[in-house]
Structure formats: structure tokens, C-alpha cells
Amino acid sequence: MPMKISLALGPRQPLSRQTAWGCLTTNLALPGFGSLVAGYVAGYAQAALGIGGLILTTVFGLRFIAWYIANWSRFYGAHAEPFAAFSDMWPVLRWALLGIGLFIVALLWSLATSLEIIRAAKNAEATNVPPRLNSPATPPKL
Numbered sequence: 001m002p003m004k005i006s007l008a009l010g011p012r013q014p015l016s017r018q019t020a021w022g023c024l025t026t027n028l029a030l031p032g033f034g035s036l037v038a039g040y041v042a043g044y045a046q047a048a049l050g051i052g053g054l055i056l057t058t059v060f061g062l063r064f065i066a067w068y069i070a071n072w073s074r075f076y077g078a079h080a081e082p083f084a085a086f087s088d089m090w091p092v093l094r095w096a097l098l099g100i101g102l103f104i105v106a107l108l109w110s111l112a113t114s115l116e117i118i119r120a121a122k123n124a125e126a127t128n129v130p131p132r133l134n135s136p137a138t139p140p141k142l
Helices: 017-029 033-036 043-072 072-074 082-127
Strands: none
Touching: 017 033, 017 082, 033 043, 033 082, 043 072, 043 082, 072 082
């Protein structure tokens, strides 16, 4: 029987600090995926922006590199006019820059979500601390 894969999030549960920091590092590497692990729906949009930005940057970045190599003499030749070639460079470069921008937006958004996850884990651990026995405020009775 084939295994069923679901992208649905389960109920959000309190996380330990260690898991929250794991979500932060995951979000720094792959924006949105740490948010999904923590149960935040915003992780879907963060992951879509991050993956879309990576795809745009890769595809159009490679296209820009090929264009730059083909136009090398325009920048470094004997009769080079680099400032004139910059106007031709913009249409090739703008989509790669858009991809970089999308990835940065996803990264910042997932970083903000990660800080919220860490804050929630810290608050959850603070409420689970048992009371101190024999505290200095109440001396022991003899």
C-alpha cells in the first residue's frame, strides 16, 4: 500500500527551547520550513517565496553569467565602454535581482517568525517550572 503524504499541519503544541532553536536554524537555511515544523501556517508562504526566489536567482543568474561571458569584450576590450553596456545589462540582470529580493523577504519573514517561536518556547518553559521547595522566603518549621 503506498504511503500517504500530507502537507496539513497538526495542532500547534508548545515546543522546547531546543526545538525552537532548531526551527530558527532551519528557517535560516530554508525559509519557511522551520515555521512549518513549529506548526505556523505562514511557513507555506515563506517557503513558496524562498523557493521561488531561489529558482529565479538560479535560472536568471545563469542566464546573466552566459550573457556576461558573451559580452566580455564590451567591458574589457580595447574600445570598451562599460557604462554604455550597463543599460544592456539591466534587462538581463533584473530578474536575478528580483529572485534575490524575494529570498531576502522570505528570510526576514521567517526570521521574525523564528523569534516568535523562541519567545513562545521560553514562555512555555517558564510556566512549566515547578515551585522551589524550602525557599528562603519561608523558613522551615521545626
